[in-house]
Amino acid sequence: MEILLIGMLLLAGLAVGSLGSHLLGVPRVVGYILLGMLFAPDLLGGYLGMDSTEWTQPLVSVALGVIAYVIGGAISPGQLRRLGWSIVGATLGEVSGAFLAVFGAVLLLGMTVADLPLWSFALVLAAVAPATAPAAIVAVVHQYRARGQLTTMLLGMVAIDDALGILIFALVMATVGSGSLGGALGTVVWEVGAALLVGGVGGFVVERLSRRFHEQSMLLPMLLGGIFLIVGLAGWAGFSALLAAMVFGFSVRWFCGPHAERLFEPVEDLEETVFVLFFTFAGLHFNPAAVIDYWPLMLVYFAARAAGLFVGGGTGARLAGAPKPVWSNVGFGLFPQGGVAIGLALLLLHYPGFSRAGEVIVNLITTTTLLTEAVGAISVRYGLRRAGELGLERAGGEAK
């Protein structure tokens, strides 16, 4: 029955998402989430014998492993050097700004879920906050032929900030999982150290194996096998699967050197499939009661994240020497939040002691994702227009 439901979620989700986008102009993720809601255990899912959503756990873990691999392999050390301090500085500012703003705001609000200490809850929410959705930014840049310093900075930032977000998430989960801040050091060292070692060695081995295969069709099973193996090992040995998969991607890229796309393109092609699953799964977990009970928390998270991204990103860019049109507008381009954040929230559902909090966080991220999707593109366009980088408007043309 699970396989039947996955098929339905993928096909119907794509259909509803595409129709909504085409006919009503709403982002596709809205359709994905609504479709997921329709198949929740209380509705159609119940008729299909799906009384719980436990069965989604291994799928979410592996799917996040796939995304982490792609994120880890996105950048080479040479590119990181060439990106320039202004982009790296702005990214560090953006990520730390979102994290600290959400952490502080949730602590001040003092609202948590019954079975979780406030500091743990605030840390976990803060760890999800830095993730952004590149798709919305790329779409606006493409549609309006945007070009200039801010455009370059935004594209660079959203390409690397999820890597920092995953690193922070892994560190936070290791800290929270140890039960206390005092006892966290040993857990963090093990979780991070083992992830670095396994991901690094795995990347070396798989890259060397890949040299034996000249046919493109042989690479995908090998890469997926590596991701499955690493995620499975992490579950068995108790280290961070997300971090290990990300290091695996980085290590494959590092050892492959130039012409690495053959080891990433096949997996990148799976990204949209993974995000359709994530958004529809989030819909399965949608609980109106949680949204009503925790609306102040959602509002605070949304506002604090936006402020943190804006202030942190702007400050980071300014300190790194970016000109005023860039640092004063960079925050507008960072609001969209999407698949990675939803995936991290879904992962929380299966952490020991997090089932109730995970449910609240999934609903919170789902709701705020819908909000950021609604205003994200408008915000990106506004920032680029203020910086004078909308190419079509400069040329007096009109976007289609």
Add this chain to the structure above:
Amino acid sequence: MKIADWLEQHPVNGVTVERDASLEEAAEALLAEPECRDIYVTDAEGRVVGHLGFRRLAGVLLSAHRPTHSRRQMLERVARGPVHEFMDRRFIAARLDENVHQVLHPHMERRVEDIPVLDADGRLVGVIRLVDLVRAAIEPSDQSIG
């Protein structure tokens, strides 16, 4: 047919560019030789160290017109490096004393159009074009590739 003999009948020099050249320089070199679809990257001594296909080159240079990007493509767009960061180091090359039919299919499986021919020092001495091989295969004459 020996590759040396093939090159005598179908002389194609091929296009090379130094490893630290920009992608724009590589494109200019390739566009100056319309009969070639692949470019070979050389070190300071002129030895071939990598291969770059036209589609890959075009894909990066025209990336601003792509409606969607993976993160990897976004970084290629904003932090573009020299030509050696895009080349394939593990290309297959032919030698002058080999037979054409021995190297043809390994190359076709790699989905490249031209077959580079290197001397003993690894320098490019010529290129076998797939288009010439197909022409020879469909024209019954003494230009057998077997």
